[in-house]
Amino acid sequence: MxxxxxxxxxxxxxxxxxxxxxxxxxxxxxxxxxxxxxxxxxxxxxxxxxxxxxxxxxxxxxxxxxxxxxxxxxxxxxxxxxxxxxxxxxxxxxxxxxxxxxxxxxxxxxxxxxxxxxxxxxxxxxxxxxxxxxxxxxxxxxxxxPLTGPFEKWFAKNTPISLFPVGTVEGVQTEGLAYNLHDESLTLGYRTSSSNAAAEDGFVRIRYRSGDLLLMECWD
Structure with missing residues (x-):
C-alpha cells in the first residue's frame, strides 16, 4: 500500500x-x-x-x-x-x-x-x-x-451531526439541524448537542461566540 x-x-x-x-x-x-x-x-x-x-x-x-x-x-x-x-x-x-x-x-x-x-x-x-x-x-x-469560526456545509437529510464543547462554548446558534440551538451555551459533561441530524437535504450552519467546539459526523 x-x-x-x-x-x-x-x-x-x-x-x-x-x-x-x-x-x-x-x-x-x-x-x-x-x-x-x-x-x-x-x-x-x-x-x-x-x-x-x-x-x-x-x-x-x-x-x-x-x-x-x-x-x-x-x-x-x-x-x-x-x-x-x-x-x-x-x-x-x-x-x-x-x-x-x-x-x-x-x-x-x-x-x-x-x-x-x-x-x-x-x-x-x-x-x-x-x-x-x-x-x-x-x-x-x-x-x-475542530471548528475555527462560522461553519457551513451541505449535508444529506438525517446525516448524524453532534456538537461537543471542549470546556464551555458560548452563544451557539445553528440552522438546518433537527434540533437547532439559539444563542445557547454548551459545557462538556453537562450539556452537549449530541445525536442531532440534518433536518433536510441542504446546508447546516453553525456559529458560536467563544470557546472550542468539535463537529462530529458519526454513523453506526
Missing part, C-alpha cells in the same frame, strides 16, 4: 497515523491516495510497516527499545525524529512537527479506540492547534473536526 501518487506535497493534507485502533483498510487507502506525506507516531511504526505503507517521518519519544536499523532496512528513506518532551503527547508532537514544516492540513487516523484516556485526550487536545493547521480525525465510525 503506497501513499505516493500524483499530488503535490503541502497542497494536500498530510496523513498522521497514531497508535490507537486501526481503521478499515479501505478508509486508510482512500486517505493515502491524497496524502503525499505520511507521519507515524512511535510504536505504530511496526503495524504500519506490515501494511506496506510508504512512511516519510517516524516520530516519538522512543521510550521503548527500537531497532532503528531494522526500520531503515524496511523503509528507506525515512526521517526519524526523536521528541523526548514528556509534557506533550505523541499527537501534540506530530501536529507541531507538521505545523513547523508548513503543512496547511492533516488527516489523523488510529487516534481513537483502545485506551479510553488516549482517545479522550486525542479528541479534545486537537483544539489547541485549530488556528495553526486544519485537522480532521477519522475512524470507521466518526469524522471529527
Amino acid at each position: 503506497s501513499s505516493h501518487h500524483i499530488v503535490r506535497e503541502k497542497q494536500e493534507p498530510a496523513l498522521l497515523i497514531a497508535n490507537g485502533e486501526s481503521c478499515d483498510p479501505e478508509l486508510l487507502g482512500q486517505l493515502l491516495e491524497w496524502s503525499p506525506f505520511v507521519v507515524v507516531l512511535d510504536n505504530a511504526i511496526w503495524r504500519v510497516l506490515d501494511l506496506g505503507i510508504k512512511v516519510d517521518a517516524w516520530l516519538g519519544d522512543f521510550d521503548d527499545a527500537h531497532d532503528f536499523e531494522a526500520v531503515r532496512a524496511r523503509q528507506y528513506p525515512i526521517e526519524i525524529v526523536h521528541t523526548p518532551d514528556q509534557n506533550k503527547t505523541d499527537l501534540h508532537k506530530g501536529l507541531e512537527f507538521l505545523i513547523e514544516r508548513g503543512f496547511p492540513a492533516v488527516n489523523i487516523v488510529w487516534a481513537t479506540g483502545r485506551r479510553a484516556d488516549h482517545t479522550l485526550a486525542n479528541m479534545t487536545d486537537i483544539v489547541r492547534y485549530k488556528d495553526q493547521i486544519r485537522m480532521v480525525m477519522l475512524d470507521d465510525y466518526s469524522k471529527i473536526t
Whole structure:
C-alpha cells in the first residue's frame, strides 16, 4: 500500500497515523491516495510497516527499545525524529512537527479506540492547534473536526451531526439541524448537542461566540 501518487506535497493534507485502533483498510487507502506525506507516531511504526505503507517521518519519544536499523532496512528513506518532551503527547508532537514544516492540513487516523484516556485526550487536545493547521480525525465510525469560526456545509437529510464543547462554548446558534440551538451555551459533561441530524437535504450552519467546539459526523 503506497501513499505516493500524483499530488503535490503541502497542497494536500498530510496523513498522521497514531497508535490507537486501526481503521478499515479501505478508509486508510482512500486517505493515502491524497496524502503525499505520511507521519507515524512511535510504536505504530511496526503495524504500519506490515501494511506496506510508504512512511516519510517516524516520530516519538522512543521510550521503548527500537531497532532503528531494522526500520531503515524496511523503509528507506525515512526521517526519524526523536521528541523526548514528556509534557506533550505523541499527537501534540506530530501536529507541531507538521505545523513547523508548513503543512496547511492533516488527516489523523488510529487516534481513537483502545485506551479510553488516549482517545479522550486525542479528541479534545486537537483544539489547541485549530488556528495553526486544519485537522480532521477519522475512524470507521466518526469524522471529527475542530471548528475555527462560522461553519457551513451541505449535508444529506438525517446525516448524524453532534456538537461537543471542549470546556464551555458560548452563544451557539445553528440552522438546518433537527434540533437547532439559539444563542445557547454548551459545557462538556453537562450539556452537549449530541445525536442531532440534518433536518433536510441542504446546508447546516453553525456559529458560536467563544470557546472550542468539535463537529462530529458519526454513523453506526
